[in-house]
Amino acid sequence: MTIKFNFNKYSRKFKQPLKTHHGLWEVREGIIIELMDERGKVGWGEIAPLSWFGSETVREAMDFCESLPGIITENLIFSIPMSLPACQFGLESAFTELQGNDKEIPKLENSGLLPTGKAALSGWEDLVNRGYKTLKWKIGVDSIDNELNWLQILASQMSEIQGLSLRLDANGGLNFSEGDRWLDICDRINLGDTSFKIEFLEQPLGVNELEGMLALTKGHLTPIALDESVATLTQINQCYQQGWRGIFVIKPAIVGSPKQLRKLYHSLGIDGVFSSVFETEIGQKASLKLAAELCQSNRAVGFGINHWFVDTD
Numbered sequence: 001m002t003i004k005f006n007f008n009k010y011s012r013k014f015k016q017p018l019k020t021h022h023g024l025w026e027v028r029e030g031i032i033i034e035l036m037d038e039r040g041k042v043g044w045g046e047i048a049p050l051s052w053f054g055s056e057t058v059r060e061a062m063d064f065c066e067s068l069p070g071i072i073t074e075n076l077i078f079s080i081p082m083s084l085p086a087c088q089f090g091l092e093s094a095f096t097e098l099q100g101n102d103k104e105i106p107k108l109e110n111s112g113l114l115p116t117g118k119a120a121l122s123g124w125e126d127l128v129n130r131g132y133k134t135l136k137w138k139i140g141v142d143s144i145d146n147e148l149n150w151l152q153i154l155a156s157q158m159s160e161i162q163g164l165s166l167r168l169d170a171n172g173g174l175n176f177s178e179g180d181r182w183l184d185i186c187d188r189i190n191l192g193d194t195s196f197k198i199e200f201l202e203q204p205l206g207v208n209e210l211e212g213m214l215a216l217t218k219g220h221l222t223p224i225a226l227d228e229s230v231a232t233l234t235q236i237n238q239c240y241q242q243g244w245r246g247i248f249v250i251k252p253a254i255v256g257s258p259k260q261l262r263k264l265y266h267s268l269g270i271d272g273v274f275s276s277v278f279e280t281e282i283g284q285k286a287s288l289k290l291a292a293e294l295c296q297s298n299r300a301v302g303f304g305i306n307h308w309f310v311d312t313d
């Protein structure tokens, strides 16, 4: 099969810069991939790197695309190096679309991303009114006393509506005692008599502190989800082999080859939460198809991010 290869770089500005413990993120850059077979059928894919999570950089992905000939083969697509996980995802997704006919985007329950900091207190109702029942709030960017105070207010306000839950994401910005403090409060909220729950605390400690996160898991009820620690297939396997049996946040667009992800996901029996990297609808479609295929739990997917960009919903 001869496959025509084309690619175009894009950049999309956030409505408001995304503030996390990693810093401020103002513009999402990526690459749209177009594959065309000899019959003229087209498959679209997206390369959406997140280098501070461990994927290649946009520059490295562009260098790779520029190094490819205008005509590529299936063999080339499935032999992209592990050092280019976003490229593996982008080209393989485009090839899968070229081969398949299923254009449907799966309808999955989504988690909405709250503004960071105190703005969450005035932002959560708009997301609930848009239909989200699970919200995510990034922490570890203001003082712990402020954020714990805002959490208590958020919890009491959200508890007034049946069935809402909140995810907390520290992006590795807490130390062990801060993680312990956060989980103490989460446990107290989760043992309360309302339906409101803290679903999990995401990546409380840094990627080199798995032992600490295993210890925090032992001492608390509220689950911990690894994200930056399991950003690529290699890291997923490493954390599993070192004893992690908690939640794995899977960002399909940077994890690597979907074919390899399927194999690993099934062989390890992962409890996964599928999450966006703020890709466009092209990358989201391929990611959501993987989520629908692999996710066994009823956990919401983390793709409620489109309102973060200008001129999307």
Ligand SMILES: O=C(O)CCC(=O)C1=CC=C[C@@H](O)[C@@H]1C(=O)O
Binding pocket: 018, 020, 050, 111, 112, 113, 136, 169, 171, 227, 274, 275, 276, 277, 278, 301, 302, 303, 304, 305
């Ligand atoms: O997972 C979600 O609910 C939304 C996506 C999301 O939170 C993130 C996407 C990309 C980088 C990070 O800022 C952040 C995360 O840490 O999960």
Ligand SMILES: [Mg+2]
Binding pocket: 169, 171, 202, 203, 227, 228, 249
């Ligand atoms: Mg995260």
